[in-house]
Amino acid sequence: MRRDVRSILGYAAAFFAATAAAIFWTRYSGGLALFWPGTAIAATLFLSLPYRLWAMPAVIVLVLSTIATAVFGFGPGPAIPLAFVNIGEAALTAFLLRKVRPQGDYITSGSGFSALIAFAGLAAPIAMSLPGGFIAWHAVGGTWLSHAGAWIVGHGLGAMLVMPLVLLLAADTKTDGTTDKSFSPFTKRSAEFVAVMALIAAISAATIFQTSYPLLFLPIVPVVLASYRFGRMGAAVGVLVVTVAAAISLAIDVGHFAALNLTIAGKALFLQFYLAVLLLIALPLAIALDQRERLVNDIVQREALQRLISDHSDDALLHLDRNGLIRFASPASKELSGLDDLDGKPISAFFGAFDREVIDEALSDARTAPGTTRIIERSVTRGHATLWLEAKIRSVYSAGAVGSFVVTIRDVTARKLDELQATREARTDALTGLPNRRAFLDVLEDQLAHAHEAPFALALIDLDHFKRVNDTYGHDTGDVVLKKIAGLMREHTTRRCFFARLGGEEFGMIVMRDAVEDAPEICEHLRQAIADKRIADQDGRAFSVTASIGVARIAETCSPSMAMNSADGPLYAAKAAGRNMVRLAQREGHWTNTDSTASLTRPERQELGVAAR
Numbered sequence: 234m235r236r237d238v239r240s241i242l243g244y245a246a247a248f249f250a251a252t253a254a255a256i257f258w259t260r261y262s263g264g265l266a267l268f269w270p271g272t273a274i275a276a277t278l279f280l281s282l283p284y285r286l287w288a289m290p291a292v293i294v295l296v297l298s299t300i301a302t303a304v305f306g307f308g309p310g311p312a313i314p315l316a317f318v319n320i321g322e323a324a325l326t327a328f329l330l331r332k333v334r335p336q337g338d339y340i341t342s343g344s345g346f347s348a349l350i351a352f353a354g355l356a357a358p359i360a361m362s363l364p365g366g367f368i369a370w371h372a373v374g375g376t377w378l379s380h381a382g383a384w385i386v387g388h389g390l391g392a393m394l395v396m397p398l399v400l401l402l403a404a405d406t407k408t409d410g411t412t413d414k415s416f417s418p419f420t421k422r423s424a425e426f427v428a429v430m431a432l433i434a435a436i437s438a439a440t441i442f443q444t445s446y447p448l449l450f451l452p453i454v455p456v457v458l459a460s461y462r463f464g465r466m467g468a469a470v471g472v473l474v475v476t477v478a479a480a481i482s483l484a485i486d487v488g489h490f491a492a493l494n495l496t497i498a499g500k501a502l503f504l505q506f507y508l509a510v511l512l513l514i515a516l517p518l519a520i521a522l523d524q525r526e527r528l529v530n531d532i533v534q535r536e537a538l539q540r541l542i543s544d545h546s547d548d549a550l551l552h553l554d555r556n557g558l559i560r561f562a563s564p565a566s567k568e569l570s571g572l573d574d575l576d577g578k579p580i581s582a583f584f585g586a587f588d589r590e591v592i593d594e595a596l597s598d599a600r601t602a603p604g605t606t607r608i609i610e611r612s613v614t615r616g617h618a619t620l621w622l623e624a625k626i627r628s629v630y631s632a633g634a635v636g637s638f639v640v641t642i643r644d645v646t647a648r649k650l651d652e653l654q655a656t657r658e659a660r661t662d663a664l665t666g667l668p669n670r671r672a673f674l675d676v677l678e679d680q681l682a683h684a685h686e687a688p689f690a691l692a693l694i695d696l697d698h699f700k701r702v703n704d705t706y707g708h709d710t711g712d713v714v715l716k717k718i719a720g721l722m723r724e725h726t727t728r729r730c731f732f733a734r735l736g737g738e739e740f741g742m743i744v745m746r747d748a749v750e751d752a753p754e755i756c757e758h759l760r761q762a763i764a765d766k767r768i769a770d771q772d773g774r775a776f777s778v779t780a781s782i783g784v785a786r787i788a789e790t791c792s793p794s795m796a797m798n799s800a801d802g803p804l805y806a807a808k809a810a811g812r813n814m815v816r817l818a819q820r821e822g823h824w825t826n827t828d829s830t831a832s833l834t835r836p837e838r839q840e841l842g843v844a845a846r
Contacts, residue, residue, distance in 0.1 A: 260306060298316035569644060
């Protein structure tokens with residue numbers, strides 16, 4: 234709170250000094266002051282405070298404005314209403330600026346500075362010129378319109394000339410009361426700053442104090458130099474130096490402005506227009522240069538960070554031109570691509586020759602969908618090893634069109650192997666190592682999708698009296714039996730035959746379309762191999778098991794359960810006929826089976842003793 238009070242008192246002192254001087258020196262015709270810096274100071278004070286704290290500074294400024302006008306201007310009568318109009322203009326300026334540019338970038342961006350000119354230099358003075366002109370007309374006579382015009386010019390130009398400098402000085406102080414050296418030109422290169430200001434003063438004096446040559450444009454050159462070297466502060470102080478030289482010239486009635494064929498009021502107004510134009514050239518230039526410097530610094534810092542990341546990243550970081558050719562490749566690119574030089578090459582150089590079409594499609598997708606990342610994964614061969622590479626591609630828009638691409642490529646072999654292993658485990662029977670029921674159904678569905686064009690054979694294989702094996706030799710020996718039988722099936726597994734364990738002692742086989750006519754022979758060979766297999770328990774006792782097999786020829790598209798049922802009937806027929814045999818569905822190409830047990834439910838079969846295995 235103490236800091237706020239000190240700040241308010243500082244602004245108040247500056248306001249009183251500036252307004253008293255303006256009223257005393259620039260009321261050339263006895264009317265309104267032709268240069269009014271008070272609005273700029275008061276508006277900056279309001280901008281520095283939240284709305285809830287505006288009351289106290291408003292009262293202080295109101296009192297000081299009344300005193301200045303009463304002592305140096307119109308006297309005590311009009312002083313109070315004019316003070317209310319002045320404080321209203323400052324509050325309106327601050328309110329409009331805060332509403333339109335809440336980020337407060339009035340002297341740090343081009344759009345912010347435009348808002349400052351629009352509201353502080355035009356909107357607020359025009360709005361308050363109506364009551365202000367009326368009060369002046371009532372006080373000193375003349376015409377209301379001329380007083381309103383003088384108000385707009387004096388207050389508008391005063392705000393444009395003074396407010397940027399006041400905002401800069403306010404920005405030079407941090408919220409904790411310490412000096413922010415980033416805004417101060419005196420902390421570094423102070424001698425250069427003084428020299429440039431002296432140059433501006435010398436050129437301004439040599440230009441303004443003579444009338445032989447029209448050289449009023451010359452001060453622009455050193456002011457631009459000050460803007461370039463010292464930014465916004467250089468521009469504001471430079472214009473202030475020109476202002477002092479011009480004011481002295483007008484005061485002693487010497488030079489260009491004094492020689493104008495105008496009244497003293499007209500000369501003062503022309504001088505203000507000249508200074509406003511000078512400021513409108515210098516300050517936007519300084520703002521643009523400051524933004525450019527910050528942008529360049531940001532780019533340099535980003536580039537350094539990106540270079541550090543790319544140099545120490547295991548991922549390949551690439552920048553492609555609009556045609557998809559590599560223009561920058563990080564060090565890791567060499568190892569992932571196997572190439573020493575990637576400049577000018579497409580990113581398909583990281584992948585195989587057959588991947589070029591996939592890469593081109595990914596680039597095309599990235600080009601037509603800005604803001605999205607296209608991801609592709611491909612396997613590549615490096616020497617005798619197989620790697621999996623993941624590429625992420627994103628387009629970069631510039632001037633409304635794709636100007637380039639950014640790409641990252643990483644080795645995801647470990648992750649891919651884990652995924653493949655997880656998939657394999659999810660589809661593999663843990664005991665036998667054969668594919669499980671889920672894998673079997675996936676293959677079955679794929680075959681069924683084309684069964685009407687390419688028939689295939691489906692076999693269900695069930696070990697006979699397996700419960701007796703578990704009861705006689707123990708479950709561990711039962712597991713050994715299942716593993717041995719699975720081994721026989723792996724031996725019979727070819728491109729034409731697919732085996733899986735469906736659960737318990739039940740197995741399934743799919744004979745692919747090009748071997749469907751050989752299915753009975755394949756099943757019979759497997760049955761015989763199972764019967765001939767000798768198995769020993771933990772005590773060395775040898776025994777063998779047999780299997781019953783049901784086979785159906787699938788020649789129509791149907792559901793997996795219907796296909797399984799078509800082989801289930803022959804299987805139970807084999808069980809009913811004495812086991813250890815192969816039975817075929819008796820009507821090939823049809824789902825109904827003429828076997829007497831084919832249409833029975835499992836409970837019905839169990840009642841007949843057929844299902845005892």
